[in-house]
Amino acid sequence: MSLRLLHTSDWHLGQHFMGKTRQAEHQAFCAWLLEQVRQHAVDVLLIAGDLFDTGSPPSYAREQYYRLVVQLHEAGCSLVVLGGNHDSPAMLGESRSLLAQLGAQVVPGVAREPDDQVLLLNNRDGQPGAVLCAVPFIRPRDVLTSQAGQSAQDKQQNLQQAIAGHYRALYERALVYRTELGLELPIIASGHLTTVGASASESVREIYVGSLEAFPTNAFPPADYIALGHIHRPQKVAGFEHIRYSGSPIALSFDEARQQKEVLLLQFEAAALHTVTSLPVPVFQPLASLRGSLKELAAGIAKLAAQGTPERPVWLELQVNSDDYLSDLQGRINALCEGLPVEVLRIRRERGSNVASLTGEARETLDELGVEDVFNRRLQQEALDEEDIRRLQQLYRQVLEELPEGR
The missing domain is CATH 3.60.21.10 (Metallo-dependent phosphatases)
Structure with missing residues (x-):
């Protein structure tokens, strides 16, 4: 057989x-x-x-x-x-x-x-x-x-x-x-x-x-x-x-x-x-994550743009690690991407809280998030260390497990 x-x-x-x-x-x-x-x-x-x-x-x-x-x-x-x-x-x-x-x-x-x-x-x-x-x-x-x-x-x-x-x-x-x-x-x-x-x-x-x-x-x-x-x-x-x-x-x-x-x-x-x-499996939608200063990101974005097309732009996550103080960070990054087949879905500042920056109509709404996603978003807004976050996530899931099915 x-x-x-x-x-x-x-x-x-x-x-x-x-x-x-x-x-x-x-x-x-x-x-x-x-x-x-x-x-x-x-x-x-x-x-x-x-x-x-x-x-x-x-x-x-x-x-x-x-x-x-x-x-x-x-x-x-x-x-x-x-x-x-x-x-x-x-x-x-x-x-x-x-x-x-x-x-x-x-x-x-x-x-x-x-x-x-x-x-x-x-x-x-x-x-x-x-x-x-x-x-x-x-x-x-x-x-x-x-x-x-x-x-x-x-x-x-x-x-x-x-x-x-x-x-x-x-x-x-x-x-x-x-x-x-x-x-x-x-x-x-x-x-x-x-x-x-x-x-x-x-x-x-x-x-x-x-x-x-x-x-x-x-x-x-x-x-x-x-x-x-x-x-x-x-x-x-x-x-x-x-x-x-x-x-x-x-x-x-x-x-x-x-x-x-x-x-x-x-x-x-x-x-x-x-x-x-x-x-x-072939890549049907290119994704990439870049980290560095604005100058380093500019070079990386230009290089990654070769993987995209106007119909299928590269989705990007950018983490800025040395220009965190800039108040017009979003505008500067938009300028770097102008005319390139890339789309920035998220910008992270290495110091301070993460800033979700979505272009165009790319916005997260509650109906796109699960209950646990909402809970985790709320945790990210607190000044907690990894151990505290892990402990709170554990307690949260234990509460869910103990709820009657369907609640």
């Missing part, structure tokens, strides 16, 4: 980036991805969480998703979608029965019946190719019962054990299922969480704060491949070839701008992982 699977994650369809929509980038990515599916005769596309950026994505983002399902079906490729911490289980789950008619399997959250998370993956010939332990983002309430009087350390240990137990139970069911089929098939597991040693970026929102900082690698089951999401930088985990984050397909923050984004093409042969091939 053989199977070709594309591992990807963290698309964040519907994201607004400092007032800018990512719709065109995501559309270009989907077109490129479909070409890879056809070129490499991919059997299954796996999206390991955070398909959408919010639990209530805009209509165009949903349309992109549904259109892709149809196009993958026409290309002979099955789809598996797992819920992430940004996704709404209710929203993802509402269309799962309909999408199943088009070869899409959706696991929006931890299922009541564990068997619903053990999926058979067929190749394009309809033959069994692998068994998937489909693990989405696990919320503490999915696997734990809250107990009064527990310390943060107790909560962390209990949640880690509960998640490890969930993986173990699914893996054991997968072994039984494989035996019942009478076939030697590889077992794949997934996850949407932070693992020990993973390198994140500023666009990754911490999860499990106060309960679980990072899941240990040795707590994963001995699956043939573990497809992870949540961390946006593509990477192996603890150096293992078979435990990987695919990363996000587009840069979701300025500190990701220099990353080479990718999707991972997996080839399974004879019940084992045969090869892992990185398919580099």
Whole structure:
């Protein structure tokens, strides 16, 4: 038996980036991805969480998703979608029965019946190719019962054990299922969480704060491949070839701008992982972050302008580190950019508070920010050190976790 699977994650369809929509980038990515599916005769596309950026994505983002399902079906490729911490289980789950008619399997959250998370993956010939332990983002309430009087350390240990137990139970069911089929098939597991040693970026929102900082690698089951999401930088985990984050397909923050984004093409042969091939994703919207004096920024902006066009200007973040005293900083930077295919989305002053400077109609509004984003914006206005900010963020998330669902 053989199977070709594309591992990807963290698309964040519907994201607004400092007032800018990512719709065109995501559309270009989907077109490129479909070409890879056809070129490499991919059997299954796996999206390991955070398909959408919010639990209530805009209509165009949903349309992109549904259109892709149809196009993958026409290309002979099955789809598996797992819920992430940004996704709404209710929203993802509402269309799962309909999408199943088009070869899409959706696991929006931890299922009541564990068997619903053990999926058979067929190749394009309809033959069994692998068994998937489909693990989405696990919320503490999915696997734990809250107990009064527990310390943060107790909560962390209990949640880690509960998640490890969930993986173990699914893996054991997968072994039984494989035996019942009478076939030697590889077992794949997934996850949407932070693992020990993973390198994140500023666009990754911490999860499990106060309960679980990072899941240990040795707590994963001995699956043939573990497809992870949540961390946006593509990477192996603890150096293992078979435990990987695919990363996000587009840069979701300025500190990701220099990353080479990718999707991972997996080839399974004879019940084992045969090869892992990185398919580099083209840059559909150039982003760049520059730091220096106005003179240094002028040279950097002129150089970066070569990457842009009038139709697709380079989005810039500028940090001024020696001319902070200038009161007309915005005007001076506008003069530097005049006539160039660049657009400044944010200006940071190295000393003092950050100044969000958006050109044209690029303005952040409350409906483009999540609740946690608003809270973090408020923290930035206070003279707090990093430890105080981290502690307040932890307390804030603990309060949210303890609220009844739906509040």
